[in-house]
Amino acid sequence: MAAPRFETIKKHIIAKVEKGQWQPGDAVPSENLLAEQFSVSRMTARRALTELTDAGVLQRIQGAGTFVAEQLPTGSLLEIRNIADEITERGHRHLAEVLELTELPASSLIAAQLGIAPDSVVFFSRLRHFEEDTRNQRHAIQVEERFVLPAVAPDYLQQDFTTQTPSAYLSSLSPLSEADHWVEAVMPDSALQAWLNISPTTPCLKLSRRTMGLQRGRRKKQIVNFAMLYHPGDKYRLGGHLVNNPS
Amino acid sequence: MAAPRFETIKKHIIAKVEKGQWQPGDAVPSENLLAEQFSVSRMTARRALTELTDAGVLQRIQGAGTFVAEQLPTGSLLEIRNIADEITERGHRHLAEVLELTELPASSLIAAQLGIAPDSVVFFSRLRHFEEDTRNQRHAIQVEERFVLPAVAPDYLQQDFTTQTPSAYLSSLSPLSEADHWVEAVMPDSALQAWLNISPTTPCLKLSRRTMGLQRGRRKKQIVNFAMLYHPGDKYRLGGHLVNNPS
DNA sequence: AAGTGGTCTAGACCACTTG
DNA sequence: AAGTGGTCTAGACCACTTG
Missing domain, CATH: 1.10.10.10 (Winged helix-like DNA-binding domain superfamily/Winged helix DNA-binding domain)
Structure with a gap:
């Protein structure tokens, strides 16, 4: 067709x-x-x-x-998007690099976000996402840190996240239905500076997202994972279109 | 019409x-x-x-x-909110200070956002919004820079924005129906540092919003105003709750 | 006056689901 | 088979800017 x-x-x-x-x-x-x-x-x-x-x-x-129009890459504030899809829709190529993929005990902050006891074992992935434009210019556009409940995705650590993003993998396991998210402006630490190739004075847009979904065999919605997404403030922005709300 | x-x-x-x-x-x-x-x-x-x-x-x-659709997105990132209402709902007191209220020729950037010719005269307001908590601690939480089409609000410069926010005033004039908005992380210039009482190394969350509405006597939805809202990154965050619409 | 985008019509054929 | 949404046509008139 x-x-x-x-x-x-x-x-x-x-x-x-x-x-x-x-x-x-x-x-x-x-x-x-x-x-x-x-x-x-x-x-x-x-x-x-x-x-x-x-x-x-x-x-x-x-x-x-x-x-x-003047253009900056714009992510959606209004829906749960996969960054690979976002980049592809802009006509660009998405590349991912796995920086870390391991299990670790949850810090108290992470445990609180996931609703589990501190020091419970969780799966952790850290990826770097690149956007490659048509002139083959490659930009590090996001560092993704994700904490996943082992019960939700037992084979998480065996996945190849260069071919399928964690987000896509997790939504294939269970349809993601809801999320809380919030945006902050933060300064990058030295590791983040290196990963995003930015100066110490470039602020970062940090998007935190806690996703809840329905699990097979369960009726109740439960927390699936918690992610912190860091973007260079000078190369990325988040946006949306709003309808019908008074100013 | x-x-x-x-x-x-x-x-x-x-x-x-x-x-x-x-x-x-x-x-x-x-x-x-x-x-x-x-x-x-x-x-x-x-x-x-x-x-x-x-x-x-x-x-x-x-x-x-x-x-x-299953559920509509709600939350301050997902709808157009008046900061005074937001603060009041937290049980705190809102205070506004008018830093500037004048007319000026639109820069090319502002003109592009408003869809008008560069150097057209527009109304401009700069306000500082404070949140006063229950211990009477006062925090500068937002600097609002707003560019308004004179045709939309001819009496804009005569308003007292310490008693009614520009946003509230504008929505009283015409029901605003839609908006584009986006979030960026930026470093504060020296003026912004002073207004928000932050250090040069504190990043800011910048929310840009272009509001469109129907004007009396016009068929077409047109841009009503353009606002840039600056928040201290260490004292403010934007958040919301998302519901995924499977598609 | 000429060109541009904004709205709208009254049709057509197609892909898809089963109200 | 009937109804639905998806794409498309060849026009029309209008609002707006001056390419």
């Missing part, structure tokens, strides 16, 4: 932007021009432009035209 | 969901039915459903129908 035509046009525009042929601020072809170039109706060309605008790739000004 | 028809349909659906007349999991009327009920073409009814789906209010399944 062929891809929808508006997808073809979106990919065409994304490719131009990613290659840098169309710079931020540049005008992109008008709806009428795209319709002609791709032999589609104006509504179809329009859909491609509208969806890229909603995605933050383009900016439209009525009467003036459509322009390439 | 009337609002677009797809907006009318969106509001109708949102009202039903908010009143609880349509519960999560319930089917909403089909495109064809809505088109008939509202005397519009199917494409227009479809637009209403599609936009509410993108916003997470509805869920669509091809061949099956359109349903109210």
Whole structure:
């Protein structure tokens, strides 16, 4: 089955932007021009432009035209996303490096987040996620520290997280249903500076997330894992679109 | 001039969901039915459903129908909150200090966010928000920089924002319906250090928010204002509760 | 005045699920 | 088979900016 035509046009525009042929601020072809170039109706060309605008790739000004937007990678604040999917949707390549994969006794802080006794054994993974753009520029975009209940994922330590993210693996085991999360601004310690390749004065966006899910054979929702996600403040931001709430 | 028809349909659906007349999991009327009920073409009814789906209010399944999504995200990261309400709900006292209230020409960055020509005159306010706890300890918790289109709020500069926040004032003028927002980690400049009473090495959580609303006499939803909210990273965090909508 | 984006119509064919 | 959502067309009129 062929891809929808508006997808073809979106990919065409994304490719131009990613290659840098169309710079931020540049005008992109008008709806009428795209319709002609791709032999589609104006509504179809329009859909491609509208969806890229909603995605933050383009900016439209009525009467003036459509322009390439200033861009920073943006993660979603509103849903539980897999960073690999996020990067892929931007048309970039995701790479992961496993820095650590082991079991360890839970500190009191971690134990409290997971709702278990301190010093209980938990599985721990630390990954570094890269985003590689179309010019093969590779950016360390996230350091992920994740604490997992062994009962939830007994084979966690045997997984190859370079091919499937911990998040994807865990949601394959049990459908993730809810999460608490919060965002903080923190300074990187020396290890984090090295992993993210940032200076000691670059602040980091820290996203903490506690995920709850239904386990096979259980009716009750329970905590599945706790993750701390560190992003370089100058290369990443978290965003969302809100509807229908008074200011 | 009337609002677009797809907006009318969106509001109708949102009202039903908010009143609880349509519960999560319930089917909403089909495109064809809505088109008939509202005397519009199917494409227009479809637009209403599609936009509410993108916003997470509805869920669509091809061949099956359109349903109210399981649960709506709630929490301060997930909705547009007034900081005065937030503080009051914590049982603390909110105080505001007006640092600046003037008109100025929009920089290119601000102009881009507001969708206007650079150097257009906009209203600008800078406020400092304090949270006073039960021991009368006062903490500077937010510096708010807000750029407002004069057409939206002609009397903006005459307001007393120590008694009513700009956010509350603006939403009293026009029901604000949608917003984009994003979070970044930044280092404070010297002015911000002084206002928030933090050291040069304390990172800040920066929340940027672009609010869109319907203006009287205009069909089109347009940008109402753009705000940048700075919080001390060691005294403030943004959080929320997520519910995953399986898709 | 010409070009651009914003809204809308009245159809069409298709993919998918079973209200 | 009937109904639903997904894609698409070839038009139309309008609001807005000056490419």
